[in-house]
Amino acid sequence: QVQLRESGPGLVQPSETLSLTCTVSGFSLTSYGVNWVRQPPGKCLEWMGVIWGDGSTAYNSLLKSRLSISRDTSKSQVFLKMNSLQTEDTAIYFCARDRGSSGFDYWGQGVMVTVSS
């Protein structure tokens, strides 16, 4: 059974770094890519980046300078780190498995992150 679960702090101070973990089960990180997607309150979903099965990464150019995605295959975990957080980064953050072609087939429940002092 494929599952993804995000974890991380619910509140982050402005200018600080966000660290999130996506723990997966039911599939291997070396066989599937994992995407990070976020949804600000009342706004559209935004793709942030992906780490592919071979370990390579791709990032949204709007976030690339602040964003890093990595993984630990032995723990079945994917990590997101984004620095210099601002209030506009307040959102629900999701991780989602990449089908490899056309769409993301399984998503985590999401974690709400609020950027506020």
Add this chain to the structure above:
Amino acid sequence: DIQMTQSPASLSASLGETVSIECLASEDIYNNLAWYQQKPGKSPQLLIYYASSLQDGVPSRFSGSGSGTQYSLKINSLESEDAATYFCLQDSEYPPTFGAGTKLELK
């Protein structure tokens, strides 16, 4: 980036009716389009991929069609459980981009 224009933003329909939701891409996305259903507080559920392929376990009353820049999701014989927000995703070209969503309300 490819822009996805989704319409309508909201929709109200009765049980048993048929509804359609559209996504218009700013350029040809070669059928690399997926449709999702999302209920409040839940993660998105994949309904359709490659524009018209039904994901395993999804009821056959959901169908997708389209090509080029124009795509649609059709829901036949609406059931109460279909009340949700629906959105499209293109991944023909990076970055993948989403439609703004359609909120479907059942009367």
